[in-house]
Structures are given as C-alpha cells and as structure tokens.
Amino acid sequence: MAGLPKLPGFNFQDPTISKFHRSQTFNICNGYKQPKIDYSGIGGRELTAHSVKYSGKSDPIRYDPSLTYGRCKTKPFPQFLPHFALYDQKCLTFKAFFKQSVVESPHEFYRVRPVNIIYFLEDDTICVIEPRVANSGLLQGKLVKRSKIPKYEDGSYWHWKDFQVGKDLAFYGIVYHTVDCDLFTREYMKSQGLDMADPEEMPYDPYTFNRQLQVIPKVTKTPPADDKFRRFLEYDGKVLRFKAAWDDRENEYGDIMKFEILYFLSDDTVAVKNVQEENSGRDPYPVLLRKMKLPKIYTDSPVTYPAIYLEKTENEVTEYYQPKDFLVGNTIFVLGRDMLLYDCDKFTRDYFRNALGIEQKPAISVNVEKPETPAPQVPPHDGLGSLEDSLQNTLTFMPKPPRKDVMKQIVNANKYLRFEMKMDAVHPEDTIRRFILFYSLADGTCKIQEPPIKNSGILGGKYLRSTLLVKPESDPLNPELYTPADFYIGATIIVFGQRFIITGADLYVYRYMQENSSKFPCEVIESMRNWMFNQGYLKDDVEDLTKDKLDAKKVYDESIEERKQTDMEKCMQELKVGGGAHDPEVEEAKKQKILQEYEDSIKHTYKVPAHGILPVKTDCAYPVYIGEAKDLSCTEDIEGKYTSYTPKHIDTPEEIRQKYYAGVLKQHQDVCDGRYPVECSEPPSKEPDPCAKQEEKSGPLMVSPPVIPPGACKIDKKKVVRFSEESRCTTDRNDLCRLKEEITHCDCTDYKEECP
Numbered sequence: 001m002a003g004l005p006k007l008p009g010f011n012f013q014d015p016t017i018s019k020f021h022r023s024q025t026f027n028i029c030n031g032y033k034q035p036k037i038d039y040s041g042i043g044g045r046e047l048t049a050h051s052v053k054y055s056g057k058s059d060p061i062r063y064d065p066s067l068t069y070g071r072c073k074t075k076p077f078p079q080f081l082p083h084f085a086l087y088d089q090k091c092l093t094f095k096a097f098f099k100q101s102v103v104e105s106p107h108e109f110y111r112v113r114p115v116n117i118i119y120f121l122e123d124d125t126i127c128v129i130e131p132r133v134a135n136s137g138l139l140q141g142k143l144v145k146r147s148k149i150p151k152y153e154d155g156s157y158w159h160w161k162d163f164q165v166g167k168d169l170a171f172y173g174i175v176y177h178t179v180d181c182d183l184f185t186r187e188y189m190k191s192q193g194l195d196m197a198d199p200e201e202m203p204y205d206p207y208t209f210n211r212q213l214q215v216i217p218k219v220t221k222t223p224p225a226d227d228k229f230r231r232f233l234e235y236d237g238k239v240l241r242f243k244a245a246w247d248d249r250e251n252e253y254g255d256i257m258k259f260e261i262l263y264f265l266s267d268d269t270v271a272v273k274n275v276q277e278e279n280s281g282r283d284p285y286p287v288l289l290r291k292m293k294l295p296k297i298y299t300d301s302p303v304t305y306p307a308i309y310l311e312k313t314e315n316e317v318t319e320y321y322q323p324k325d326f327l328v329g330n331t332i333f334v335l336g337r338d339m340l341l342y343d344c345d346k347f348t349r350d351y352f353r354n355a356l357g358i359e360q361k362p363a364i365s366v367n368v369e370k371p372e373t374p375a376p377q378v379p380p381h382d383g384l385g386s387l388e389d390s391l392q393n394t395l396t397f398m399p400k401p402p403r404k405d406v407m408k409q410i411v412n413a414n415k416y417l418r419f420e421m422k423m424d425a426v427h428p429e430d431t432i433r434r435f436i437l438f439y440s441l442a443d444g445t446c447k448i449q450e451p452p453i454k455n456s457g458i459l460g461g462k463y464l465r466s467t468l469l470v471k472p473e474s475d476p477l478n479p480e481l482y483t484p485a486d487f488y489i490g491a492t493i494i495v496f497g498q499r500f501i502i503t504g505a506d507l508y509v510y511r512y513m514q515e516n517s518s519k520f521p522c523e524v525i526e527s528m529r530n531w532m533f534n535q536g537y538l539k540d541d542v543e544d545l546t547k548d549k550l551d552a553k554k555v556y557d558e559s560i561e562e563r564k565q566t567d568m569e570k571c572m573q574e575l576k577v578g579g580g581a582h583d584p585e586v587e588e589a590k591k592q593k594i595l596q597e598y599e600d601s602i603k604h605t606y607k608v609p610a611h612g613i614l615p616v617k618t619d620c621a622y623p624v625y626i627g628e629a630k631d632l633s634c635t636e637d638i639e640g641k642y643t644s645y646t647p648k649h650i651d652t653p654e655e656i657r658q659k660y661y662a663g664v665l666k667q668h669q670d671v672c673d674g675r676y677p678v679e680c681s682e683p684p685s686k687e688p689d690p691c692a693k694q695e696e697k698s699g700p701l702m703v704s705p706p707v708i709p710p711g712a713c714k715i716d717k718k719k720v721v722r723f724s725e726e727s728r729c730t731t732d733r734n735d736l737c738r739l740k741e742e743i744t745h746c747d748c749t750d751y752k753e754e755c756p
Contacts, residue, residue, distance in 0.1 A: 017043035030080065087121035092160055092185045094119075096169070096176040097202060108207040115143065117169070117176060119160050124148060126158060128171065136208075144171055160189075165197040228267070235265035240348045242326055244272075244339035245366040256368060259288060259339060263326060270294040270321060272334055289334055294321045298335050323352075328361040342366050378477050387479065404443070412441035417512060419487050420504035421448075432456060435463060435500065439484060444468060446482065448495065469495060484512070488524040489531045507537045 023039040041047045066072065094117040099110050115130045128144035148157045149171050158169070169176045180199035181189075189196055240263040248254035258275040272289035276282075295317045301307060305316055321332065331338050343363035352358040381390050388402040417439040423430045436449045445466040452460030472494050474480040482493060487509075491502045510532050513525050532538050 014043075017045075019043055030082070084122055090121045090184075090188075092119040092121065092163065092188065093117070093182045094163060094165070094178045094185065095180040095202070096178040098174055098176050107210075111207060112203050112205040113138070114202055115176065117163075117178065119163065120146065121160065124157065124159060126171070128176070161192075161194070163189075164194070166200055232266050238265045238347075238351075239263065240265065240323060240326065240351060241345045242328075242341050242348065243343040243363075244332075244341050246337050246339050256366060257282075258366075261326070261332075261334075261339070261341070263321075263323060264291065265323070268293060268320065268322070270334075272339075293317075294332075294334065295319070296321055296325070296333070298333070324356060324358070327358070329364060340364075340366065381476060387477075391477075409442045415441040417441065417484055417487065417509050418506045419502050419509065421493075421500040421502050424492065424499035424501050433458060437487070437500075437502070439482075439487065440466065441484075444481060444483070446495075464495060469493070483519075485520050485524065489527050504531070504535075507532065510537070 020042055022042060023036075023044075025036055025039060026033045027036055028034075095114065096117050097112055097114045100113055101110050102108050113130060115128050118127050118129065120126070125146045126144070126149050127142060127146040129142050130140045132140045150156070151158050151162070158171075163169070163178070165178050165181055167178055169178065179202055181196055186196045242261040242263070244259045244261050246257050246259060248257060258277070260273040260275055262271045262273065263269075264271070269291045270289065270293070271287065271291040274285055274288050276284045293314075295312070296319045298312075300318050301312060301316050305312075325332065326341060326344075328341050328344060331340050333339075342365075344360055349360045352360050378391065378394060381387055384390070389399075392402050393399045419437040419439070421435040421437055423433055423435070425431045425433075432453060434451060434453075436451065438447045438449070440446070446464070446469045447462070447466045448464040450458070450460040450463045452458065469482040470479040471482060471486075486493065487502055487505075489502060489505070493500050493502070505528065510528050513520050513528055517525060529538075
C-alpha cells in the first residue's frame with residue numbers, strides 16, 4: 001500500500017488508530033511541569049522528524065557522539081523533596097526586645113524585655129519566646145504561640161521576606177525591635193538575595209541594673225577540678241627526688257648538712273629525709289619533715305587566726321610549693337630553713353624535660369674542703385710485749401689481737417729457708433762455732449740453732465727462739481725486718497748486736513730463689529748458683545740439661561734426615577730415576593748399594609791408643625785408674641739367648657775394647673775439665689787408693705762472679721758477697737769420693753776477686 005499514488009479513492013484508514021489528539025510535551029508531577037524526553041505524533045505514530053531519513057552526516061541534532069567517543073555518564077536528576085521535608089527543623093532566629101510600661105511602681109517606669117523571634121520555614125509560622133531570668137517576678141517563657149501571624153487586615157501574613165535586623169515588627173499590638181540574628185539566618189537570607197544589617201546593642205533594663213549594683217557579689221574559692229583517685233592511679237609511686245644542703249654555719253657548732261627532698265606527685269606532698277654521714281657527731285634521726293603539703297610562706301596567715309591553738313589548713317595557706325618551684329640552683333624554705341637544691345636524680349630530670357619542658361641545671365658541688373687533720377702520734381714502745389700488740393692498744397679502746405695472714409700461714413706451713421752462719425768473731429774461741437738460721441715463710445720469724453761440737457766446751461742447742469729480726473738503725477715505731485732477699489752467701493746480719501756471716505745454704509733456698517726471682521736481686525741469685533755448683537748440689541741439673549740438649553739435637557738431626565729423604569723421594573719421582581716397578585733389577589741393585597754403605601759407615605776405623613790415654617798438656621789432679629776390660633767373648637749361655645734371630649751387625653772383641661777405652665777417655669777429659677765429678681770404684685786388684693787424702697794447699701775458695709751487663713742490676717751496698725777465708729779447695733759437702741771428709745786436690749787454681 002505504500003506504493004499507491006496519493007489520489008482520491010486510493011487512501012485507506014488504519015483501523016488500529018483510535019486516538020487522534022496531539023501528544024503533550026510536559027508531564028505534571030506534584031504540581032510541577034517536567035518536559036518529556038520521548039513523545040510520539042497523532043495516534044501514537046512515530047514522528048517523521050525522528051526517522052533516519054531526516055538525519056544527515058553533519059546533522060548536529062541526530063549526531064550521536066557516543067558512537068565516536070563512547071557513552072558518557074549522565075548527570076542524575078536530583079531527588080524530588082517536598083517543601084515540608086526540605087525545610088523540616090529549619091528556623092530563622094532573630095533577637096529582639098520590647099518595652100513594657102510600669103505605672104504602679106515609683107522606682108521604675110518601664111522595663112526592657114529581651115525575646116527571641118523564631119520563624120519556621122516549614123510552614124511559615126512564628127513564635128516569640130522570652131528567656132527565663134531567676135527572681136524576675138515576671139511570667140516568662142513562650143509569649144506568642146507558634147502560628148501564622150496576620151500582618152494587615154487584608155488577610156496577609158508575616159513572611160520571612162519582611163524580616164530585617166533593626167526593624168520594628170508588630171505582633172498582636174506589641175512592637176518588637178530586632179537587634180541581631182544568628183549565623184544560619186544571615187547565610188539563608190544572603191542566599192535569597194537579602195543582606196542583614198549589622199547587629200545592634202541590646203539596651204539594658206534600668207531596674208535590673210540598679211538592683212545588680214545593690215547586691216554585694218559573693219566571692220568564693222572554687223576548688224580545682226582535680227580527680228584525686230585518677231592522680232593516685234597515674235602517679236602512685238612516682239617521686240621527684242632532690243638533693244639539698246642547709247648551711248647552718250652562722251650558728252654555733254653549725255655545719256653544712258645534707259638532706260634529701262621527696263616530692264610525691266600523687267598528692268603534691270613533700271618529705272625531707274636526713275642524709276646521715278659517718279662520724280658526724282649528730283643523732284641519727286631519719287626524717288626532718290614528715291609527708292605533708294609544704295607552704296611557700298609558712299608565716300603568712302590571717303590576723304584572726306589563733307595559731308596557738310589550731311594547726312593551719314588549706315584555708316589559711318595562700319600557696320603551696322609545686323614541682324615548677326623545685327629547680328637545681330634555687331633555694332626553698334622548709335619551715336624556716338633555707339635549703340639549696342644542688343642535684344636531682346635521672347627520673348626527675350626526665351620528668352621536668354618531658355612533662356614541664358624545663359631542663360634542669362647540672363649538679364652543683366657543695367662539698368667544703370676540710371683542713372687536713374694531723375696524724376695521731378703513736379706513743380713510744382715501752383718494751384713490754386711485741387710491737388704489734390702495743391700498737392693495737394693505741395688504735396681501739398677495746399684492744400684486739402693483731403690480724404694475721406691466715407692464707408700465708410696455711411700455704412707456707414712448715415716451710416723454712418735454712419742458712420749456715422758463723423760469728424764475725426772477736427774472740428778466737430768463737431771461730432769454730434757454726435750456726436743454722438731458720439727463716440719461716442709462714443710468719444717471717446727467724447730462729448737460730450747451734451750444732452754441738454764435741455770436746456769444745458760449747459753446749460750448743462737453741463741460740464734464738466722464733467722472733468722477728470729487726471734491722472739495725474731502723475725506726476723503732478716502724479721497724480724494717482729482715483727478709484729472704486737479705487740472706488745470701490757472704491751477707492752480714494746483726495742479731496741483737498751480734499754480727500753473723502752467712503757461709504752456706506741448702507738446695508731448697510736456691511729452688512725458692514728460682515721460683516721467686518722477682519723478690520731477689522740478680523747478683524744474689526747468681527752468687528747462690530755459683531756456690532751451689534761448686535758444692536756439687538747442681539749435679540742433677542747439669543745432667544738433665546745435658547740430656548735435654550742431646551735429645552733436642554737428636555730430634556733436630558732426625559727431622560733433617562726425614563726432610564732430606566722426603567725431598568729425595570720427590571726428586572726421584574719427578575725425574576723417574578731408579579726404574580721403580582718398571583725396572584726391578586735397578587731398584588734391587590740400588591738397595592744393595594745403600595745397604596753396603598751403611599755397613600761400612602758403622603765400622604770403627606779410628607784407633608784408640610793403649611788404655612785410651614792421650615798425651616795432654618793439662619795435668620789432671622784426679623788420678624784415674626783404668627781397669628782391665630771385661631771378657632765379652634760369647635759363651636754358651638749368651639748364645640742360647642740369641643738363637644732365635646740373627647743380628648744385622650755384631651761388634652768384634654777389638655771393637656768392644658776400643659769402645660770401652662774411648663768411654664774411659666771421655667770420663668778422663670770430663671774430670672780434667674771440671675764439669676763432672678769422678679765416680680770412684682774399687683779396682684779388681686790391690687792398687688793405691690785414687691781418692692787418698694793429699695796434702696792441703698793453702699788458698700781461699702773462690703767462686704766465679706756472675707756475668708752481668710753494666711747497669712743491669714744494682715745491688716744494695718749493704719749486700720756484699722763475701723768469699724770464704726778458709727784455705728781449702730773444696731768443702732766436705734758432696735765430695736767426689738768420701739762424704740763427711742775434707743779433701744784438697746792438688747791442681748785447684750786460686751781465683752782472684754775482680755772489683756767492678
């Protein structure tokens with residue numbers, strides 16, 4: 001039907017169309033017109049203008065930008081709110097007043113009554129409220145109920161557009177003058193195009209003002225808003241600790257006394273403790289001020305206060321001390337005592353820094369240098385008892401026994417240093433007397449024993465009991481005692497006026513000097529070593545030292561041999577010499593060659609002279625007896641012991657004889673050199689005794705002085721090494737042959753002492 005020509009008779013009516021009115025372009029919702037977005041033509045048909053036919057390429061109306069740039073977010077329409085919901089609980093508030101005439105009172109003619117005018121935007125109603133004032137005598141509160149107030153007789157009402165600051169408003173015959181409005185009212189009026197005027201001053205009521213002048217104001221002290229329980233929970237146990245000093249030297253017998261001030265943060269109380277010093281001469285009272293609130297001016301009290309009967313309370317005290325008043329360097333008054341704060345602890349410094357923002361000053365020195373008191377004079381010793389006991393009686397009122405070094409006594413119990421002495425004799429009969437000095441290492445006492453001598457007329461026995469030996473010319477109140485460093489060979493000691501010369505000591509003395517070399521001068525140790533060597537006491541030491549040197553040399557030679565063999569093996573492996581597993585004949589020939597060289601090396605080729613004696617230039621004073629060599633020929637008993645194996649090499653009788661005489665020769669040389677004593681043995685035949693006593697040679701016994709670099713050791717002039725004056729070569733101790741007998745050898749050389 002779309003292709004039919006538009007001619008009369010060719011038109012057909014559409015039966016589906018029943019409405020032929022035009023479509024509206026607006027919708028009415030809650031009394032407001034809203035434009036329709038989509039609307040159709042007559043009969044609900046689509047308009048031709050909405051078809052694609054009328055849309056062009058550049059048609060801005062039909063052009064859809066979302067096809068190019070994408071669909072954008074459409075702004076949502078605001079939600080519709082009705083008038084009563086939009087302005088619910090929104091009011092305009094104006095401050096105003098009105099004057100009320102008074103005709104019955106001679107004291108006033110009118111009153112000024114301030115009111116608040118409230119305009120409700122929800123329904124345009126108004127109410128007037130007068131604030132209540134105590135004891136005003138007026139019926140105050142809501143003066144005009146909430147309602148629409150008529151403005152004129154034509155039926156119009158007051159509207160918010162009629163309100164303005166500084167304008168008179170007539171409500172039911174009463175004129176109200178507005179003076180101000182709140183901030184919301186100003187902003188709302190400004191948003192609607194109305195600017196409020198500046199606020200005016202509210203006039204005062206003359207009667208109320210005169211009445212306020214007649215009333216005397218009541219002054220009360222409002223206690224601070226302090227929660228004591230909260231302070232207790234927060235500050236309990238937290239105390240500010242200060243060190244204070246009170247200078248009371250202006251009074252008689254006064255001094256600088258130190259105290260400790262405690263400030264309790266939980267209840268703002270103060271306590272003052274006394275710092276007790278030893279030997280101060282004062283009673284040891286613990287507290288100067290018990291825990292209480294400390295007033296700044298304790299004499300500041302009202303005139304009518306009966307101080308003789310009552311104690312002060314918080315009502316009588318003007319001000320108490322607070323933490324800000326306690327600063328290092330300030331002076332506070334503790335009930336009349338001016339105390340200087342000179343230091344505080346770390347917690348107090350941190351509290352002032354963190355809580356109050358105050359940095360405490362460093363500590364101040366309050367110590368006064370006292371004059372040096374002279375040392376108490378010790379009374380002279382009266383001679384009764386020991387010096388220690390007499391001195392102990394002067395130290396304390398109740399004398400106590402002097403203290404002893406118990407550990408020293410336990411460690412050195414029954415340990416003595418023994419020395420042999422002789423008298424520095426004046427009388428000839430005392431030259432034969434000998435004494436033994438015992439020095440106790442436990443308590444430092446000395447005792448002297450005299451061995452008895454038969455047929456001499458001298459009984460011997462105890463010469464001096466255990467006592468402390470005091471050096472001569474020493475301070476009697478502080479005496480200098482003899483010590484082990486004062487005892488050496490040749491030393492002279494004075495025992496109660498008698499002079500003794502030390503001539504000998506036992507081996508334990510030398511061992512003690514070696515272990516405690518720091519207590520003895522090196523000259524004394526060297527002198528004691530020479531004397532011990534000449535006496536033959538160090539024989540074991542020399543043998544041990546010689547053995548250690550030989551062992552060390554042997555170990556060194558073995559290490560060199562092992563190192564050479566290791567290097568040789570490495571060289572042979574690198575050069576591949578000897579064939580090894582590849583040439584067994586060469587390896588076997590080499591082994592045989594090395595074995596033959598070893599056999600040749602152990603053969604003795606050196607011929608020792610007869611009896612092992614070589615002509616020497618030095619004559620030896622020791623006659624040496626050489627016995628016959630033992631018969632070392634093999635017997636049946638010996639052969640039976642060694643039938644289980646065949647030794648590699650067996651010495652021949654000629655080699656055994658040569659070894660024997662070589663050992664004898666070595667002993668002969670050692671004896672002549674003086675290094676080792678001769679060990680005598682009985683000869684197999686009757687020969688003259690080689691150790692027979694020979695004629696004594698006159699000459700002093702000398703010892704070689706120690707070799708010391710110049711200035712290395714400085715010995716005291718009192719400690720001089722003396723040499724024996726007896727004319728003999730050796731003493732009877734550790735004799736070469738017979739002990740307890742004195743033998744003088746003929747070839748001893750006198751030694752001349754060399755002065756440094």
